[in-house]
Structure formats: structure tokens, C-alpha cells
Amino acid sequence: MSQKRAMAADLGVRKTQSGLATVLPGRIVEFVRLMRANHYRAGIQEAVDALRVAQCIDILDERQLRCALRSLLCSNPADWKGFDALFDRYWQHQRAGAIELTISGRLERLEPGAMVGPLVKPLSAAGSRPEELWRDALRVGASAHEAMTRSDFRLAQLHENTWPLEQWIDGLARRMRKRLLRRHHIRSLGHRIHVRRTVRRSLTYGGLPLDLMYRERRRELPRLVLIIDVSRSMNAYSYFFLRFARGIIDAFQNTDAFAFHTRLVHIVDTLREPDRHRLKEKLAWIAAGWGGGTRIGESLQAFNREYARRLVDSRTFVFILSDGYDTGAPELLGEELRRLHQRAKRIVWLNPLLGRADYAPIASGMQAALPYLDLLAPAHNLESLMKIEEMLVRL
Amino acid sequence: MRAFVDTEDLIGRLEDVGYIAERGLAVALLLMEQLKRPLLVEGDAGVGKTEIAKALAAAHGCELIRLQCYEGLDVNAAVYEWNYQRQLLSIKMRESEDSSLAEKERHVFSEDYLLQRPLLQAIRRAQPPVLLIDEIDRADEQFEAYLLEVLSDYQVSIPELGTIRAVSIPHVVLTSNGTRELSDALRRRCLYHYLDYPSYEKELRIVLRRVPGIEEQLASQIVTFVQKLRAEELQKRPGTAETLDWAAALVRLRVSSLDANPDFIVDTLACLLKTREDLAAMPPTVTARLLAQSV
Numbered sequence: 001m002s003q004k005r006a007m008a009a010d011l012g013v014r015k016t017q018s019g020l021a022t023v024l025p026g027r028i029v030e031f032v033r034l035m036r037a038n039h040y041r042a043g044i045q046e047a048v049d050a051l052r053v054a055q056c057i058d059i060l061d062e063r064q065l066r067c068a069l070r071s072l073l074c075s076n077p078a079d080w081k082g083f084d085a086l087f088d089r090y091w092q093h094q095r096a097g098a099i100e101l102t103i104s105g106r107l108e109r110l111e112p113g114a115m116v117g118p119l120v121k122p123l124s125a126a127g128s129r130p131e132e133l134w135r136d137a138l139r140v141g142a143s144a145h146e147a148m149t150r151s152d153f154r155l156a157q158l159h160e161n162t163w164p165l166e167q168w169i170d171g172l173a174r175r176m177r178k179r180l181l182r183r184h185h186i187r188s189l190g191h192r193i194h195v196r197r198t199v200r201r202s203l204t205y206g207g208l209p210l211d212l213m214y215r216e217r218r219r220e221l222p223r224l225v226l227i228i229d230v231s232r233s234m235n236a237y238s239y240f241f242l243r244f245a246r247g248i249i250d251a252f253q254n255t256d257a258f259a260f261h262t263r264l265v266h267i268v269d270t271l272r273e274p275d276r277h278r279l280k281e282k283l284a285w286i287a288a289g290w291g292g293g294t295r296i297g298e299s300l301q302a303f304n305r306e307y308a309r310r311l312v313d314s315r316t317f318v319f320i321l322s323d324g325y326d327t328g329a330p331e332l333l334g335e336e337l338r339r340l341h342q343r344a345k346r347i348v349w350l351n352p353l354l355g356r357a358d359y360a361p362i363a364s365g366m367q368a369a370l371p372y373l374d375l376l377a378p379a380h381n382l383e384s385l386m387k388i389e390e391m392l393v394r395l
Numbered sequence: 396m397r398a399f400v401d402t403e404d405l406i407g408r409l410e411d412v413g414y415i416a417e418r419g420l421a422v423a424l425l426l427m428e429q430l431k432r433p434l435l436v437e438g439d440a441g442v443g444k445t446e447i448a449k450a451l452a453a454a455h456g457c458e459l460i461r462l463q464c465y466e467g468l469d470v471n472a473a474v475y476e477w478n479y480q481r482q483l484l485s486i487k488m489r490e491s492e493d494s495s496l497a498e499k500e501r502h503v504f505s506e507d508y509l510l511q512r513p514l515l516q517a518i519r520r521a522q523p524p525v526l527l528i529d530e531i532d533r534a535d536e537q538f539e540a541y542l543l544e545v546l547s548d549y550q551v552s553i554p555e556l557g558t559i560r561a562v563s564i565p566h567v568v569l570t571s572n573g574t575r576e577l578s579d580a581l582r583r584r585c586l587y588h589y590l591d592y593p594s595y596e597k598e599l600r601i602v603l604r605r606v607p608g609i610e611e612q613l614a615s616q617i618v619t620f621v622q623k624l625r626a627e628e629l630q631k632r633p634g635t636a637e638t639l640d641w642a643a644a645l646v647r648l649r650v651s652s653l654d655a656n657p658d659f660i661v662d663t664l665a666c667l668l669k670t671r672e673d674l675a676a677m678p679p680t681v682t683a684r685l686l687a688q689s690v
Contacts (some may be wrong), residue, residue: 041583049430198475310576
């Protein structure tokens with residue numbers, strides 16, 4: 001009882017049931033809005049439902065209200081775990097006085113933008129020759145096309161207008177999808193009789209199944225998971241890899257993307273940004289890279305522990321985009337890749353450094369990883385990205 | 396039979412049928428009944444997700460209709476199918492009759508030839524049953540989309556027969572092991588409950604309630620041991636179901652106390668740890684350490 005009275009007093013209304021009953025619905029709707037601001041799936045329907053919920057239970061009992069709203073507004077384990085903190089914060093604010101629902105009032109959730117360094121900087125040490133090469137690449141025409149597909153991504157950053165290249169990357173993902181579907185189509189030659197349709201047709205012939213109807217095998221796209229290294233050593237490439245990931249996410253339904261340097265961040269929501277300028281800004285922020293080295297092994301461990309069970313199955317291709325310079329222990333990397341390898345269909349490691357003539361994968365991280373990779377391929381320019389699709393079909 | 400009055404009533408009635416529910420779950424179940432919305436339960440394997448539906452059906456005294464999902468599950472296996480053999484037979488038998496083609500067709504596509512699968516059964520019962528859609532994450536996305544339609548309108552359309560509307564709205568419980576991300580639409584449609592591993596107190600109550608003839612001291616030791624085991628780095632942590640298996644095994648072996656027969660622990664550890672790696676990660680020295688902390 002004292003709890004109820006305290007709550008009523010805190011809300012600044014008279015201690016009558018009716019007074020509280022008129023104030024609470026408004027507070028609940030406001031709470032739903034707060035949840036929406038924190039990326040919960042809470043729309044107008046949820047607000048309406050929350051009010052219906054309030055009628056079903058004793059809303060003056062804080063525990064019941066908490067459980068009810070949690071069941072209503074959460075929709076996955078991550079929501080579930082973050083709910084109590086938000087609930088407490090909101091209703092405690094309520095006690096302290098009115099709260100303001102502004103952007104600054106948002107509670108922080110893990111968002112890639114929240115842990116960023118400076119915007120991406122162009123390579124200052126590069127000479128003028130590659131820059132010219134890149135400018136040539138952006139000229140319109142068939143030869144220019146060729147130049148663009150062949151030039152290294154790290155040179156692309158020297159030029160301000162990377163839009164043509166980005167469009168190419170988007171198109172690339174769509175083409176990949178098309179070709180993969182076609183392959184599946186041709187492969188699925190084994191037909192099964194569609195009994196229901198056949199019987200339906202047979203009525204015309206007095207029950208004789210003359211006209212056989214077939215059922216085609218459903219065409220299925222592979223599931224893709226991209227894990228992108230955004231550490232400082234990858235600075236020159238990570239922007240384009242993220243851009244590539246965006247194209248893939250648009251083209252393939254079942255795709256997930258992660259970025260890592262010393263720890264792992266889920267970035268699919270960020271990549272879905274529809275506005276292209278804002279997308280560019282966000283990607284540049286993620287790609288900026290942080291100090292403190294690269295911990296591939298630990299990031300993969302985090303991936304295995306938290307996401308692999310849900311996202312990786314025997315149809316999944318896992319792409320790791322990294323140069324393989326690991327500041328962590330190579331044994332851990334090997335062990336985690338072994339685990340991932342058991343679960344996934346294929347592991348593909350894309351290493352931009354492979355595009356350089358003088359590079360050999362002898363870094364200890366790369367060495368530990370090699371036994372568990374189904375494919376190690378270069379990914380330093382558009383041409384190499386285009387080849388990935390061919391390799392995917394063959395794998 | 397009667398509806399639940401409040402959460403206390405619900406918790407009490409679930410306990411009567413052998414299910415220990417915490418308040419959060421009770422509130423979710425209460426809301427599910429009152430808002431007539433499905434409840435999506437997620438959690439690791441063996442924490443008692445499926446048991447919720449069974450207990451709910453028992454508490455209501457109503458039927459439990461179960462749809463086990465698997466990859467490739469389609470409408471034919473989940474909703475309805477025509478009995479083709481009987482249809483073909485009937486067409487043959489009626490060949491000589493001089494009824495029109497339309498009449499014959501109407502006869503062959505009548506209810507007599509309809510095989511009702513769980514989803515259709517569930518919406519045609521006079522008394523609302525509990526519909527358990529188990530491991531929805533195993534079904535394909537196409538099926539999930541179809542399910543969404545059924546769960547929002549509670550009606551099924553069969554081209555040859557017309558639309559069949561729900562006689563009563565079933566209590567729907569969906570479970571997911573999280574092997575695949577479910578669609579936003581389905582998640583929005585459902586109330587949500589995340590079932591975690593039980594606390595010590597709750598698990599002890601479950602063991603005492605579900606394992607007949609177990610002594611309190613042994614039950615307490617078992618639960619403490621399992622709780623400690625869950626804190627270790629394991630590939631597959633033992634759930635409540637495993638605890639119950641293990642407790643039943645120890646009772647069967649007439650173990651009165653864990654420290655009296657440490658060998659039995661090692662021998663029966665297979666009840667708790669289900670992968671080779673996990674068993675290898677728990678050599679006798681480690682179990683001895685956990686055991687020392689548990690008794």
C-alpha cells in the first residue's frame with residue numbers, strides 16, 4: 001500500500017485512485033515513445049495495446065506494470081535485457097519531476113556512431129600518380145570503366161566523388177544475387193509431382209491423372225554473414241567494404257554484417273540508412289578506425305558466443321574482410337575459426353593486401369587462420385569483388 | 396475451465412499442475428488471454444518453454460494442439476490437405492452416376508475429404524484449446540508469413556471450400572530457440588517472454604515438485620551443483636530438463652548425498668553434458684572442485 005501511495009505522491013497528484021488513473025495513461029504513452037526513441041519496436045499500435053494492458057492489470061502495482069509492459073514492448077533477448085534499466089530510469093525520473101523527451105534525453109544503447117573517432121582521412125603519403133590514375137578512372141567511357149574496376153580502393157579515397165564507384169558496388173551485389181538464383185534454378189532439376197493440382201486436373205478426365213502437374217524446388221539464396229575489420233591498418237579499405245556490405249544487405253534478404261577492431265559491433269541497422277549522404281557519413285565514422293590494435297580472435301569469439309548460433313547454419317557463407325594483422329593471440333583466432341568452420345557452410349577470407357604483388361600471407365594471424373578457410377581471396381578493387389561471386393557459385 | 400482472475404490465481408493454478416512460474420511469466424500469460432494475442436517464448440534449450448504450453452492446457456483443462464515446426468514445413472502439413480486417395484477412389488466409384496461434373500466436384504471437395512492439420516483444428520474447437528507452435532525458428536520464412544496471416548485474422552481460406560473462420564480463438568504459444576532471426580512482423584504480433592535459466596530457489600522448487608521421492612538435502616546439492624556448472628564455459632549449458640533427468644537418475648541409483656558417492660557424479664554426468672567437448676572440459680578434478688562448493 002505504501003508503495004502505491006508513494007507513487008501517487010511522486011506523480012504530484014492527489015492520493016485518489018481517480019486522480020492517478022487519469023495521469024497514468026499519459027505517462028504510459030510517453031514511456032512507449034521513450035522506448036521507440038531507444039529503438040524498441042513500439043509504434044502507435046503498441047501504445048494502444050499498452051493502454052489496454054493497463055486496464056487488464058493493477059497498474060498501481062509497479063511489478064505488474066513492469067512485467068506487462070516488458071512482455072508487450074520487448075521482442076528479442078537484447079530488448080529484454082535492456083528493458084529494466086530503461087523502465088527504472090523513466091519511472092524514477094517521473095518521481096524526480098517531469099522529464100523531457102528530447103534527443104539528449106535518450107538513453108544510450110550500443111550504436112556504432114556512439115564510439116567513433118575522427119572522420120576518415122585521406123592517405124597523405126600517396127603520390128600524385130595514383131591520384132591521376134583514379135581521376136582517369138572516373139571519366140566516362142569503356143576504358144574508364146576498366147580503369148575503375150581495376151584500381152585499388154585505397155586510391156579511391158583520394159578522390160572526392162566516389163559515387164560512380166559506389167553505384168557499381170551496388171550493382172555488383174544485385175548481379176551476384178541474380179546469378180546465384182539462376183544457378184540454383186538450373187541445379188534443381190529434380191521435380192516432384194504436385195498431387196493436389198494433379199487431382200484437380202484429373203477431374204476433367206474422369207479421375208485419371210493424365211495431366212501431371214509438377215512442383216518445383218524452391219530456389220534458395222545462401223545466407224551471408226560479413227565480418228569487417230575496421231581497425232586502423234584497414235583504414236584505406238574499410239569504407240568500401242562497408243559500402244559493399246550495404247549493397248549485399250540490400251540484395252540478399254538473409255544477411256548480417258558486423259564490424260570489429262578490438263571488439264565486435266552489429267552494424268546492419270546502420271547500413272540500412274536510406275539517405276545516401278547520411279549513409280556516407282555514418283560509414284565514414286565506422287570506417288575511421290580506432291587505435292589499440294586489432295583483436296580478430298576475440299572479436300570472432302564474441303561472434304561465436306553471441307550470434308553464431310542464431311545467424312550461422314549449414315547454408316551460411318561467412319565472409320571475413322581483414323588484412324589479418326592481429327594483435328591478439330593467433331591460437332585464439334585459429335580456435336574460433338575452427339568452431340565457426342564447424343557451423344558454417346563456407347568461410348571466405350577477403351584480404352585486400354593479397355592484391356599487392358609483394359604480399360604473402362605470412363603474418364601469424366593469417367597462418368593460424370589458413371587451415372580453416374575455404375577460400376582466401378584478394379579484395380582490393382572492384383574486379384576482385386566481382387570475382388567473388390564466381391567463386392561463390394563454385395564453392 | 397474458468398478464466399484466470401489475476402496473476403496470483405494463475406501462478407497457483409499452474410503450480411497445481413506442476414509448473415512453477417515466476418511473476419513475469421504469469422503476467423505475460425494473463426495478458427495473452429486478455430488481449431487474445433500469441434505469446435512468443437524465447438530462451439535456451441531445456442529451460443521449459445514447451446512446458447509452459449502443456450501446463451497452460453492442464454490448468455485450463457483444455458486440449459493441447461501441437462505443431463512442431465521443421466525446415467520445409469508447408470501449408471499441407473500445418474493447415475489442411477485433401478485426402479487424395481479417397482478423392483480418386485470416389486471419382487472412380489461415381490463414374491457411372493449421372494450427376495453433373497460440378498456436382499461431382501462439389502462432392503469430392505467437401506469436408507469429408509478434408510484432412511485437418513493442427514492450425515485448422517485449433518481454430519475449429521468449440522472450447523478454445525492451447526495451440527503450441529514449437530520451434531518456429533526452424534520453419535522457413537514463407538511459412539512464418541503465412542502463419543502471421545492466420546494468427547492475425549484467425550481464419551483460413553481453402554480455395555475449394557471457402558473461408559473458415561475461427562469458432563473460438565485458441566491460446567497460442569510460440570517457442571523459438573533462436574537458431575534464426577524471426578521477422579519483425581511476427582515479433583510485433585506477439586507478446587514476448589524471455590525465459591532464462593531458473594534461479595536457485597525456483598529450480599529447487601521445480602526439482603522437489605517434479606522428482607518424486609527426492610530428499611530435500613540431495614535436491615539442494617543437485618541444484619547448487621548444476622547452477623555452478625552453468626557458470627562454467629560450456630558449449631551447451633544444462634537446462635532445467637537436464638537437472639530433472641539427473642536428479643531422477645541419482646534417485647534411481649539410490650544416492651543419498653552427492654559427497655557420499657563422488658564416482659556416481661562422474662558416471663552420470665552424461666545426463667547434464669551432452670557434447671563430447673563439454674564432457675572433456677569437465678574432468679574429475681573439476682567436478683570435484685564444483686562438488687566441494689556444492690555440499
